[in-house]
Amino acid sequence: MEALWFAIVAGMLAVYTVLDGFDFGVGILHRLVARTDEERRTVFAAIGPVWDGNEVWLVAAGGVLFLAFPRVYASAFSGFYLALMLVLWLLILRGVAIESRSRLEDPLWRDFWDAIFSLASLLLAFVLGVALANVVRGVPLDAGGSFFIPLFTDFRPGTRPGVFDWYTALVGIFTVCALAGHGALYLVWKTNGPVQARSRLWAGRAWLAVLPLWLATTLATAWLRPDIFGNLWRRPWLLGFVVLMAGGAAAVFRFLRRGRELAAFLSSAAFLLGLLGATLAGVYPVWLRSTVDPSQSLTATNSAAGTYGLQVALAWVTAGLLLAGGYFVNLFRATRGKVDVRAGAYHE
Amino acid sequence: MLWVLMLSVPFPYIATTAGWWTAELGRQPWLVYGLFRTADGGSPQVSAGDVVFTTLGFVGLYLALGMLFLFQVLREVSRGPLGKPSPSAAAPAQAEPAPAVSNGARPEETMAGSGAKLSR
Numbered sequence: 001m002e003a004l005w006f007a008i009v010a011g012m013l014a015v016y017t018v019l020d021g022f023d024f025g026v027g028i029l030h031r032l033v034a035r036t037d038e039e040r041r042t043v044f045a046a047i048g049p050v051w052d053g054n055e056v057w058l059v060a061a062g063g064v065l066f067l068a069f070p071r072v073y074a075s076a077f078s079g080f081y082l083a084l085m086l087v088l089w090l091l092i093l094r095g096v097a098i099e100s101r102s103r104l105e106d107p108l109w110r111d112f113w114d115a116i117f118s119l120a121s122l123l124l125a126f127v128l129g130v131a132l133a134n135v136v137r138g139v140p141l142d143a144g145g146s147f148f149i150p151l152f153t154d155f156r157p158g159t160r161p162g163v164f165d166w167y168t169a170l171v172g173i174f175t176v177c178a179l180a181g182h183g184a185l186y187l188v189w190k191t192n193g194p195v196q197a198r199s200r201l202w203a204g205r206a207w208l209a210v211l212p213l214w215l216a217t218t219l220a221t222a223w224l225r226p227d228i229f230g231n232l233w234r235r236p237w238l239l240g241f242v243v244l245m246a247g248g249a250a251a252v253f254r255f256l257r258r259g260r261e262l263a264a265f266l267s268s269a270a271f272l273l274g275l276l277g278a279t280l281a282g283v284y285p286v287w288l289r290s291t292v293d294p295s296q297s298l299t300a301t302n303s304a305a306g307t308y309g310l311q312v313a314l315a316w317v318t319a320g321l322l323l324a325g326g327y328f329v330n331l332f333r334a335t336r337g338k339v340d341v342r343a344g345a346y347h348e
Numbered sequence: 349m350l351w352v353l354m355l356s357v358p359f360p361y362i363a364t365t366a367g368w369w370t371a372e373l374g375r376q377p378w379l380v381y382g383l384f385r386t387a388d389g390g391s392p393q394v395s396a397g398d399v400v401f402t403t404l405g406f407v408g409l410y411l412a413l414g415m416l417f418l419f420q421v422l423r424e425v426s427r428g429p430l431g432k433p434s435p436s437a438a439a440p441a442q443a444e445p446a447p448a449v450s451n452g453a454r455p456e457e458t459m460a461g462s463g464a465k466l467s468r
Contacts, residue, residue: 078391085402089409096413103420148393 001310002300003285005068008317010280012064016057017128017276018182018269019328023051024128025183025206027094027121028176031114033187033198037107038341040114044098045339046190050331051098055091060324067313071145071303072287079139079147079288080131083163087127094120122176129175133168136225136279137161138289141296145303147288157224159291167220174213181206182272185252185265192338200256203264207252214249228282238281245274 026047034040066073077084093116101113134149137157141147152162155169164172184203188196222229232238248271255264283289287303290296304310375381379389 078394081391081394081398082402085405089405092409092413096416100416100420104423146391146393148391148395 001307002304004314005064005304005310006280006284006287006300009061009065009068010276010284012057012061013280014273014276016054016061018272019054019057020051021125021128021179021272022183022186022265023047023054024121024125025179025181026187027117027183028125028180029184029187029199029202029206030118030121033184033202034195037110039195040110041102041341042191042195042339043187044101045341046187048098049335052095053328053331064317067317068305068310069287069298069300069303070305072298075141075146075288075298075303079141079149080134080163081148082151083127083131083134083149087124087131090120090124090127094124125176125179126172128179129172130163130168132175132276132279133171134161134163135288136171136221136228136283137165137167138291138297140292141288141290141298142292143296145296145298147290157291161291167224170213170220171217174210174217177206177209177213178272178275181210181252182265182268185256185261185268188256189261189265190339192340203256207249207256210249225283228279231282231284232278235281238278241274241277241281243274244270245278248272248274 026043030040030043034043062073065076097113097117097120101110101117104110138161139147139149140160150162152164153160155162155165157165157167181203184199184206187199188203191199232242248267248269251267252264252271255261255267285300286297287300288298290298305313377386378384379386
């Protein structure tokens with residue numbers, strides 16, 4: 001039962017990364033792929049119908065974590081207090097930028113909000129990677145199951161690490177490039193004309209940066225947490241995630257060259273799903289690893305809610321996920337095709 | 349009588365905020381009523397300095413967003429109703445809609461949601 005709920009929370013986090021990931025990627029590249037106001041409105045129209053829905057997956061994953069693993073939730077939300085506040089402020093600024101830019105026709109006003117939107121997206125992508133790296137590296141959990149982690153200490157992933165150290169920063173930069181590539185492929189799929197041409201260019205550039213960074217993060221992770229790779233070999237079916245990841249990366253280049261727009265975007269999604277699946281399945285059953293004493297780690301078994309509660313919640317979460325899934329299928333169907341701002345979106 | 353409506357603009361904000369206060373302050377000293385006390389719910393490892401830092405951050409952010417909101421509302425008000433060139437008190441019947449609501453004269457000024465629909 002705990003394993004199932006671990007998979008549900010991990011799956012929701014992976015879905016969040018794939019969905020909101022392209023929003024962040026689009027934000028990162030916004031000012032690079034779109035120059036005129038009409039082009040920039042095209043970019044906003046491409047993510048306009050979906051970005052806030054995508055963001056809710058993070059809230060939902062947090063809620064389900066609270067439901068299924070309350071001790072992990074309590075420990076992590078206190079311990080990462082400062083980092084989570086940064087994320088919250090960035091998410092607020094990003095949302096405000098999207099909603100504010102169209103209010104005034106002044107070019108300086110619009111440029112200002114575009115800059116805020118890009119900067120917040122960039123930092124959010126970075127912090128998202130840093131967050132995952134913190135889970136992989138571990139935090140200084142004490143015997144009571146709580147910790148507090150400063151934003152940085154000596155930038156080394158030792159027993160008293162900060163949120164930012166060289167390892168988490170490396171994963172953060174990798175995430176920025178991977179999500180930029182993901183977002184560029186989304187724009188290639190959803191737009192036409194000069195925005196699409198520049199997005200295709202940037203998709204290629206971002207993915208070329210992804211490959212060496214992917215290798216570097218994998219090597220750094222193998223050096224820091226060799227046991228994760230041991231777990232992958234011990235549970236061979238997990239290698240399916242590795243195949244998905246590698247296959248997705250290869251397919252991105254293949255489909256990008258052939259002009260198969262949707263297929264390239266879906267390959268990038270498969271890469272991200274495989275990457276997160278392999279990582280989270282590799283750290284299972286540990287949610288938060290203690291850098292002080294590994295026996296004080298919070299795992300799926302020692303932090304789960306009562307079995308009866310989990311059984312009841314399983315029925316509800318299944319119904320909820322089916323509803324959400326149906327909604328997203330309907331949403332992407334209803335907004336299918338290329339965006340056209342001349343019809344009047346994100347105007348003034 | 350319409351000027352009464354105009355003066356009632358702040359009331360929804362007061363009502364919403366007062367409602368939250370009633371729920372949050374009225375429940376004290378419980379975090380979960382009857383089950384979990386507020387004093388037991390604090391994070392022992394989050395220091396007072398961290399809380400001050402983030403509270404100041406929120407105050408700053410909300411101040412900036414509040415000014416942004418006022419700026420946009422006052423701008424809508426100064427534009428006047430239904431796209432008239434100058435705001436005129438001589439047209440009370442048309443001055444009725446709340447100032448913050450965008451009116452029919454500028455249908456292209458859409459919110460994110462309706463903009464999405466148009467972008468097909």
